[in-house]
Amino acid sequence: MRLTRKRLCSALLAAYLLFSLYAAYCVFLKPRRSAAAASAAARTSQREKPGRAELFNLGAEDWNPWEADEKNSLQQNAANSLQLLKEKKPHQEQTELRVQIWGKAAIGLYLWQHIFESPLEPADVSAQWREGRLKAGKSFFRFITGPSVVPGYFSVESSDVVLVLNGREEGKISYATQWLHYAQTLIQTRKLRHVAVVLLGSEECRNEWIFPYLKSYGGFVELLFLVYDSPMANEEDVFQWPLGVATYRNFPVVEPSWSMLHNPRPYPCNFLGTIYKNSSRETLMQVLSQSGQDKTCWISAREEWRPQETNESLQKYQDALLQSDLTLCPVGVNTECYRIYEASSFGSVPVVEDVMTPGNCGNSSVQHNAPLQLLKTMGAPFIFLKNWKDLPAVLEKEQTMTLQQKIQRRKKLMEWYRSFKAQMRQKFISALENSFLPKDKGG
Numbered sequence: 293m294r295l296t297r298k299r300l301c302s303a304l305l306a307a308y309l310l311f312s313l314y315a316a317y318c319v320f321l322k323p324r325r326s327a328a329a330a331s332a333a334a335r336t337s338q339r340e341k342p343g344r345a346e347l348f349n350l351g352a353e354d355w356n357p358w359e360a361d362e363k364n365s366l367q368q369n370a371a372n373s374l375q376l377l378k379e380k381k382p383h384q385e386q387t388e389l390r391v392q393i394w395g396k397a398a399i400g401l402y403l404w405q406h407i408f409e410s411p412l413e414p415a416d417v418s419a420q421w422r423e424g425r426l427k428a429g430k431s432f433f434r435f436i437t438g439p440s441v442v443p444g445y446f447s448v449e450s451s452d453v454v455l456v457l458n459g460r461e462e463g464k465i466s467y468a469t470q471w472l473h474y475a476q477t478l479i480q481t482r483k484l485r486h487v488a489v490v491l492l493g494s495e496e497c498r499n500e501w502i503f504p505y506l507k508s509y510g511g512f513v514e515l516l517f518l519v520y521d522s523p524m525a526n527e528e529d530v531f532q533w534p535l536g537v538a539t540y541r542n543f544p545v546v547e548p549s550w551s552m553l554h555n556p557r558p559y560p561c562n563f564l565g566t567i568y569k570n571s572s573r574e575t576l577m578q579v580l581s582q583s584g585q586d587k588t589c590w591i592s593a594r595e596e597w598r599p600q601e602t603n604e605s606l607q608k609y610q611d612a613l614l615q616s617d618l619t620l621c622p623v624g625v626n627t628e629c630y631r632i633y634e635a636s637s638f639g640s641v642p643v644v645e646d647v648m649t650p651g652n653c654g655n656s657s658v659q660h661n662a663p664l665q666l667l668k669t670m671g672a673p674f675i676f677l678k679n680w681k682d683l684p685a686v687l688e689k690e691q692t693m694t695l696q697q698k699i700q701r702r703k704k705l706m707e708w709y710r711s712f713k714a715q716m717r718q719k720f721i722s723a724l725e726n727s728f729l730p731k732d733k734g735g
Contacts, residue, residue, distance in 0.1 A: 388430045389729055392450040395437030396471055397464075399492045399519065400456035402536030404435045405545050407717050412437070417542055429721055430729070443474035451485035452728050453478075458492045465501055472505050472513075479512045486728040488515035490533060495626040496651025497522045506530075514727050517720065520626055521654035521665050531723060532666045534716060537637065538630040541601045544610075546637040548706050552614065553639060554699055560690050561643070562590040562616035564609050565631070566597040572645060573622045576680045583684040590616055613638040617690060617698055618675070620683075623649055627663035632674070636709040639702040643686065646676040670712050673704050 395404065404410055404424055412422040412435070420440040426433045434449060437456075455475060457468040468491075478484040493499045497520055505511040508529055517533040518525060525532040537543040563580075567573045577593060580586040590612045601609070613619060619635035621644045635642045644664065648654075654662030667674070675686060693701075 389452060389725055390432045390450045391434070391452045391454055391724060391728075392448065393433060393435040393454045393456065394441060394471070395435055395456045396441065396468075397456050397458035397490075397492050398538075398540035399458070399490065399533075399536060400435070400437055401539035402534075403456065403490060403720075404437075405539070406536060407713050407720070408433070408435075409545075409713070409717075410435070428717070430725055431721055443471060448478065448483055451483070452724075453484055453486070454488045454490060454724070456490045459499060459502065460492050460494055464492075469501075476505075476512055487513050488517070488724060488727070489513050490517040492519050492535075493522060494651070495520060495624075496649075497524075497653040498651065499524065515723055517723075520628060521662050523652065523654060529727075531719065534666060534712075535628050535630060535633065537633045542606065543630070543634055548639070553702055553706070556695055557615050557617050557640075557698075559590045559612070559616040560588055560687055561585070561618040561620055562612040562640070563620040563622075564590070564592040564612055565594070565622075567593045567595060568624075571622075572647075572680060576620065576622050576683070579680045579683055583687070585684070585687055589620075589687075609634075610638070613640045616640050618643050618686075621645065622680070623647060625649060626651075626653065628667075632667070633709075636705060639706045641673070641675060641701060641705055643675045643677060643683070645680065646678055670715065671708065672712070673701075673708050 393400065393404070395401065401412075405412065408426055408428070410424050410426045412424045414422060416422075419438055421436070421438040423437070424435045426435075436446065440446070453475065455471055457471060458464040459468050472489075475484060475487050479487065489502075489505075491499070491502065499518065499522060502513075502516065503509045503511075505513045506516060506529070507514050514529065516524075516530045518530060519533050519535050521532070522530075524530045563576070565573070567577060577586070577591075580589065580591060592608070592612070598605075613635055617640065619631060619640040619642050621629055621631045621635070621642045623629070623645045626649050627645065627647065632642045632644060646663065648663050654665055664672075677683065677686070
């Protein structure tokens with residue numbers, strides 16, 4: 293019995309050894325088909341047994357009940373990866389210019405949110421730091437603004453910079469020169485390569501203080517985009533730039549709507565603003581009163597200028613623009629005013645007092661289109677008046693117009709304003725690319 297048990301154990305051990313040797317041979321010594329051959333064989337098998345029979349040719353270990361879902365997921369992932377690659381590839385291969393814009397004046401918000409039509413984060417206008425990013429043409433822009441943007445206390449991420457400054461009065465000029473000196477130091481230490489400036493200039497076009505900083509005068513600023521009809525503008529390195537809307541009063545980006553375009557407006561005209569003594573605005577009020585149009589138009593005059601608006605006063609002003617066919621735009625210190633652009637945003641035709649104001653701005657005897665040379669050159673569909681005494685005739689003509697005619701006029705104005713902003717955007721980008729990029733890549 294003991295011998296039989298020994299023989300059984302020996303037989304089992306021998307069988308185990310033989311199986312182990314065979315397994316080792318299969319794993320390590322037996323020739324195997326290549327993956328390509330196996331794949332080809334599988335494709336041949338599939339071609340020979342099409343249709344539902346394919347399901348039964350799969351081994352139990354190969355069958356996957358979620359195959360269709362996984363396939364769709366893989367296809368979706370592949371599509372997403374391809375889209376990301378397409379988006380990333382232009383960024384890597386086509387972006388030739390990276391520009392950081394330092395917004396230290398309110399007109400920077402008009403440039404970014406209205407001209408570039410790009411948002412800022414956070415949306416809170418009182419935030420200490422706001423920024424936005426945009427890819428346009430060959431260029432990638434990053435805009436930063438807010439009280440926390442202080443010289444030496446933020447990251448200079450690009451060697452090409454646009455400074456947005458306010459040079460309207462002495463206090464603003466002093467602050468602007470601090471930024472110019474900071475940029476000049478970065479140029480000298482080779483941390484910056486190119487600098488351009490967008491400048492809210494003097495309303496009397498007294499901008500001589502900027503001359504030493506311009507490259508054409510021996511400085512480092514290659515391009516200047518200057519607000520108002522300055523005789524400095526040559527469209528080569530000094531470009532006239534629009535004043536835009538009063539972003540410092542939180543005037544919003546206005547999105548056109550069907551009702552804005554088609555609804556009848558109850559008021560033929562509006563004027564909400566300050567009446568300065570011995571100004572043409574007093575003449576305007578007299579003309580409106582004498583013609584009785586002060587009762588049919590939306591008129592709200594005040595004697596004192598207020599730099600800030602309350603939410604209530606801003607809403608009242610926007611309602612007046614939205615509900616009036618015309619917006620009266622008398623001159624202030626300069627002919628160009630925020631009201632022109634704000635009225636255009638709402639499709640209310642600006643009636644512009646077309647006279648030169650005192651100072652060094654364009655001379656109408658030399659420059660045919662002055663004042664408002666930029667807007668006139670761009671074909672602004674406004675009503676231009678040399679004297680407010682001509683206003684009653686304009687308002688009488690308004691009474692003869694049908695709603696359809698007014699709708700067509702609004703459409704023309706709003707389309708023009710959209711095109712105007714697009715052309716300003718392209719003008720800005722092209723000037724930067726032509727100046728900042730090497731000449732064999734620019735244009």
